Amino acid sequence: MTPHATSGTPSPVEHLADFLRSRRAALSPDQLGVVSNGPRRVPGLRREELAELAGVSLTYYTRLEQGLATNPSPQVLDSIARALRLGDVERAHLHRLAGAVTAPAQRGPGLRAGLVTLLERMPDVAALALSPVQDVIGWNRLGHAVIAGHLPPAQPYGDEPPNKVSMLFTDPAARSLHREWEHEATLAVASLRYVTGPLGTEHEIARLVGDLSVRSAEFARLWAEHPVDLCSNGTKKFHHPVVGALDLRYEMLHLPEEDGYRLMLMHAVPGSRDDDALRLLASTTLTT
Template identity: 40%
Template structure:
């Protein structure tokens, strides 16, 4: 999909979710042919003409000022991440001399980043914007079904939508898939010319009906903090808090650090997994009993 089409689909989807009542727009009766707000209502809330907003919604955004885009973001009640996504999409359509250069998405972490990972005593991984795991410490590698060194990178989205093992691995499977698609959407808005990302989205779109359906929602998120729950094939159910850190020295990479509640069942099971991670064996430990 071209960037103008992405802008059109994104703005249309955001407009459809805002009811007149939520936007404070008076309704005078009569059937409404569209869900959410009409174009003229968004234009009125943003302080622009209906024709001008309609042009923007068709993806013809060249020359649109930051003030106008911010006004549209407020009218559509975009959150900070959605607003950033809109600005990224518009930036891509700008004239070449105005377009901000995008750093290439890294496919590996530096030795310094790996040393930091190895010093962390809880599971930790580094992902790029395509959701490739480019580095991990020993516990992070034991937690995820990572391929052996030298093989293709583990991609979380491809695993979730194309690998049957994922259904058993993610306890909150539906949420994990929604989040993966939203993260990829945000990455595609930031760098729609990333060839590897284009190939990944194309592969997932052609091989997964569910991915195509979720992609059409145009939701976007960014890693921050939260909770993740997994069902590990060797040690059973695990629940983590996590924090994310963008690596300023390696733009495009994010470190995810998983925290464990002391004396919890997860802490006990992670002790078993840690023992396995330190042991040079080819087979995992026997599955721990769950309570």
Template identity: 45%
Template sequence: MDQRSELSEFLRSRRARLKPEDVGLRDHGRHRRVPGLRREELAQLAGVSVAYYTRLEQGNAQNVSVEVLDAIGRALRLNDIEQDHLTHLAKGKAKKKRAAACRPQQVRPALQQLMDSMDHVPAHLIGRRLDILGWNRMAAALLGDMSQLPPQERNLARHVFLDPASRSLYVDWHGKAIDVVSILRLCAGCYPNDPQLTALVGELSVKSEEFRTMWAAHTVAEKGHGVRRLRHPVVGELTLAYETLKLPDEHDLSLVTFHAEPGSASEESLRLLGSWSADQPVRTG
């Protein structure tokens, strides 16, 4: 992916989402041909010249300082994740990760054993590019058996956008899809020279109009925690909390777990799913 273009498009998208009144400016009723702040307004807020900001928005980040990036981030009302993403794009920190992006990720046997020991907790391991690298029996029963797919197709983004079953599984499919795209966009900022990531984005862009639209919005997010509502074909609707645990020695590998509130109907449904899955021929990892 072209780092200059990514920087340019990200800044444009963040500027377009702001209105003058959002940042304490008066519009004076002037006609605006495009939504959002003008470049000169953003430059004024950041305390830089219009020419300087224009060069930056055109992708020319040569010798830009962290202080200027912080000032622009404040003017754009960026959150911490967006600010880090801007710094990655402008300072070229991602270049240091070029070699890491080419190394295959593997699941240590102890990690797989840990997941397998979680009898009632669906869990899977997510790598860079949202590849699904490992899972336990409960995750296969809840989200689909990844062992039925070739390794190169075991990917959360491909599942959400290219597998029709995902639209039935996730009650709020649109919200799930935005989360996935935002995480993938953040990964792209860290690994712009990853050919497999570029190929994945290209494939999804060709095959899914919804992905193209969401990708163009340049939203970024980290894998985190929250609540997800699922509509399972065997046990019906469940409301599950999910947690993302990053591994300290493998920063691009995350363990994602799902659990139900104690005493809830979803806990009982999850228990039933565990009993049902015990009889299913599922291969994990």
């Protein structure tokens, strides 16, 4: 039995074990030049093959995948990351899951008053404040108009703030807002895994994942694939009910406490058609 298996909430070592298994299963033996000895019952590399590529003992690697080994050294983690062909973000995620990053102290619920004021003082930028599990705990008028004009403006500041991931999978209005929904959904799940990894949010994430896995087969499939991405910047391609096609660039700003709370800022390229559309949408918020 793995540690904490009876608690109902996966422990950090279980998250690490799941991630290792998912990445090993995704590797192609042919691409790595691994010669098969007999038929394979499952896709990907065998444990002994991965252990050999990483230069670690099969016994120790097996214990990692079973959630029985703790505190692997950074050198061992880097060797495993190279063997698994992990990218920079995935390698950092591996270290975080293994406890190489200390979880910061948890803040109280809600958004502090100074940040609420800051959001409102950015009228030309669509701004959201997100918790580690992607609850929308604050937005300015334009942020509300861009992503959730069908919801009450005060909803982020109540007892049940909207959840950005949940909206993507279960809210038809939010789903239809994205011209590239599958891409957005994958990014949302990948960011959720990356940000929540070391932050001691096991109970919150377990509730969210459990709920969404029941309500959305698409979410359950994506979560099981273990995508991981920092999602720090990029372009959102909307089909907005008020202004039509709208492409906005976004930046994710992590707050200085490094506790997983972030500001998502969206803007249009100055002078573009999208800039005109965003200004038109902003004008509609002045009468609401």
